[in-house]
Amino acid sequence: xxxxxxxxxxxxxxxxxxxxxxxxxxxxxxxxxxxxxxxxxxxxxxxxxxxxxxxxxxxxxxxxxxxxxxxxxxxxxxxxxxxxxxxxxxxxxxxxxxxxxxxxxxxxxxxxxxxxxxxxxxxxxxxxxxxxxxxxxxxxxxxxxxxxxxxxxxxxxxxxxxxxxxxxxxxxxxxxxxxxxxxxxxxxxxxxxxxxxxxxxxxxxxxxxxxxxxxxxxxxxxxxxxxxxxxxxxxxxxxxxxxxxxxxxxxxxxxxxxxxxxxxxxxxxxxxxxxxxxxxxxxxxxxxxxxxxxxxxxxxxxxxxxx
Amino acid sequence: xxxxxxxxxxxxxxxxxxxxxxxxxxxxxxxxxxxxxxxxxxxxxxxxxxxxxxxxxxxxxxxxxxxxxxxxxxxxxxxxxxxxxxxxxxxxxxxxxxxxxxxxxxxxxxxxxxxxxxxxxxxxxxxxxxxxxxxxxxxxxxxxxxxxxxxxxxxxxxxxxxxxxxxxxxxxxxxxxxxxxxxxxxxxxxxxxxxxxxxxxxxxxxxxxxxxxxxxxxxxxxxxxxxxxxxxxxxxxxxxxxxxxxxxxxxxxxxxxxxxxxxxxxxxxxxxxxxxxxxxxxxx
Numbered sequence: 001x002x003x004x005x006x007x008x009x010x011x012x013x014x015x016x017x018x019x020x021x022x023x024x025x026x027x028x029x030x031x032x033x034x035x036x037x038x039x040x041x042x043x044x045x046x047x048x049x050x051x052x053x054x055x056x057x058x059x060x061x062x063x064x065x066x067x068x069x070x071x072x073x074x075x076x077x078x079x080x081x082x083x084x085x086x087x088x089x090x091x092x093x094x095x096x097x098x099x100x101x102x103x104x105x106x107x108x109x110x111x112x113x114x115x116x117x118x119x120x121x122x123x124x125x126x127x128x129x130x131x132x133x134x135x136x137x138x139x140x141x142x143x144x145x146x147x148x149x150x151x152x153x154x155x156x157x158x159x160x161x162x163x164x165x166x167x168x169x170x171x172x173x174x175x176x177x178x179x180x181x182x183x184x185x186x187x188x189x190x191x192x193x194x195x196x197x198x199x200x201x202x203x204x205x206x207x208x209x210x211x212x213x214x215x216x217x218x219x220x221x222x223x224x225x226x227x228x229x230x231x232x233x234x235x236x237x238x239x240x241x242x243x244x245x246x247x248x249x250x251x252x253x254x255x256x257x258x259x260x261x262x263x264x265x266x267x268x269x270x271x272x273x274x275x276x277x278x279x280x281x282x283x284x285x286x287x288x289x290x291x292x293x294x295x296x297x298x299x300x301x302x303x304x305x306x307x
Numbered sequence: 308x309x310x311x312x313x314x315x316x317x318x319x320x321x322x323x324x325x326x327x328x329x330x331x332x333x334x335x336x337x338x339x340x341x342x343x344x345x346x347x348x349x350x351x352x353x354x355x356x357x358x359x360x361x362x363x364x365x366x367x368x369x370x371x372x373x374x375x376x377x378x379x380x381x382x383x384x385x386x387x388x389x390x391x392x393x394x395x396x397x398x399x400x401x402x403x404x405x406x407x408x409x410x411x412x413x414x415x416x417x418x419x420x421x422x423x424x425x426x427x428x429x430x431x432x433x434x435x436x437x438x439x440x441x442x443x444x445x446x447x448x449x450x451x452x453x454x455x456x457x458x459x460x461x462x463x464x465x466x467x468x469x470x471x472x473x474x475x476x477x478x479x480x481x482x483x484x485x486x487x488x489x490x491x492x493x494x495x496x497x498x499x500x501x502x503x504x505x506x507x508x509x510x511x512x513x514x515x516x517x518x519x520x521x522x523x524x525x526x527x528x529x530x531x532x533x534x535x536x537x538x539x540x541x542x543x544x545x546x547x548x549x550x551x552x553x554x555x556x557x558x559x560x561x562x563x564x565x566x567x568x569x570x571x572x573x574x575x576x577x578x579x580x581x582x583x584x585x586x587x588x589x590x591x
Contacts, residue, residue, distance in 0.1 A: 045590075050590065050591040052590060066435045066436065067553075069338035070338060071433055071435050074335075083424050083426045085355055085424060085426060093354075097347065097429065099343055099346045100339060100346075100430075100433050102343055127370065145328045147328055162479040178330075193368065195473050232463055237450055
C-alpha cells in the first residue's frame, strides 16, 4: 500500500506537486496519469525517498521507504530506464544491486528469465535496445519479490508484444496481492491494464476514480442517425428534452433519446433507418477533457510558409 | 504470453522464504548490512573493465616513468623538474605526479558517472540510508588504490634504483619503507578526495576541474603570492602535506612527517564528511 498525504514539492517559485493526497491499494493495478509535467515522476521520487517533500508525507506500508529494513523487498521501482553502466553486463548490474539486500544469484537468474533477458545476461548492457533496457529495469524492480511495484512509464520503448507482456505481468503481480502503481501519460495504454486511476495535472489531483467510474463519465447520450426520411424523423423526435443538430454528412446528432427509443419511433412511422450510432467517448477522450487546461507543453501545427 | 512469478525464493545465499512476498503483509526478515553494501560496490568496481584497467595503468605508469627518469638521471645532466629530485629514490618515484592525477580522476569518474547514468539513485533507493553507499564506495576504491599503489611504488623504487646510472647512493628497500608507505597513503587519499568531489559536485567536468585545479595546480599558482603569505598555509594543502609524508629528509618548507599525515587525514576525512552531509541533505 502506498499512501500520499498532502504531499507538496516546490522548487523555488515552481510548485511541482501541490497538496496531493491519494492511496494506492493492493490487489489491483492503479494507473497514475497526467500530461507531461504534471508531477508524476516527482511524486514517485518522493515515494522512493529520493526527494524530500516540502510538506506532507509519502509512505509505503505506513512508513517512509528509507525506514524499511529491506527496501528492495518492500518496494521495487523503475524510475529511470537506462540507469545502467553501459560496460557492465545485465547479470553484474543485477548482482550488484541484489547483494545489498541479501538477495542471491539464483533470484537474479529468475528475474532475468521472467523479463526474457536470460540469453543476453552476460552481454554489455550498453548494446541493449530501448526495450531491453526497459526490461532490465523491470528485472531490477522485481529482484526483492516486492510487495509494492512502482513503474514510471514502463511501456516506453516496448513493441506491441512487449506491451502485452508487461500488461499480463502487472496484472499477475496484482492478482497475487501486491500493490501495483504504474504511471503513464497515455490513457490508451493504461485503459487495458488498470482498474483504478489517479489523474493529476499541474501537480494537483484531478480524479481518483475506479475504471468503471471513468467509463461512466465516458458514456454519452448522443446518437447519430441517418434515415431515408430524415426530416420527418426529426419532426417526430422534437420535444422539450431533445436536441437535434445536423452533422456535415447529412446525418443528425440526437441528444435526449436512446437508440432504442429512436428505433421504435422510426419503426412506428415506417421510416427506414440507415444508421443508428450511439456515441461512446473513449477513456482517452475523457482523460483529455479532464486534463485539458493542465497541459503545459502544447505543440503547434506547422504554419505554411508564405509564398 | 503470460509471465508467472514464483513467490518463493529458493536460494543459497539469501535466507529463503524470508525474502518471499507474503500476501498477508508480514514484512520480510533481514536488513541491509554494511558489508553487503560493500560487496555490491566491489561487484560494481570489478565488473567494468575500464575501471580496473585504469587502476593497472596507474600502477604501470608509476613503474615505467620511474624507470625512465632513473635511466636518464645522471649527476649534473638532469634538467627541469627532475633536477629538483634529490636522490635516486625520489627519482624512481618521479611518476607519482602522473599517477595521482589518474587515481584522483578515477575517484571522480566512479561517482559522477553514476550520477549521470542515474545508477546512484537506484543504489540510494535500495539501501535506505544513503551514506552507506558513499562509505562503501570509498572503502572499495580506497582499498583497491592502496593495494595497487603499494605494489607499484615498491616496484618502481626497486626497479628504478636498479637502473639508476648516476653517482648518488641508492636507498635500500628497508630504509625506504616509510617513504613508500607515505606515497601509498597519499595516492589512496587523493583517490578518496576524488570520490568526495564526485559526490559533492555530481558532475564529471566540475569534479575533474576542481581536482586538477585546486589539488594539483593550485599550490603551484601560490608561487605568485608573496612568500611571507604563502609560507604560512601552503604546507597545509593536501599535495604539500602529501609531500611531507613522503620526504626522507626534513624540509623546512614542509610539515614534519607526522604532521603531514595528520593534516592529510583531515583533508581526506573532511572532504568525505562534507560529501556525506550533502548526500544526506540534498535531493538525490
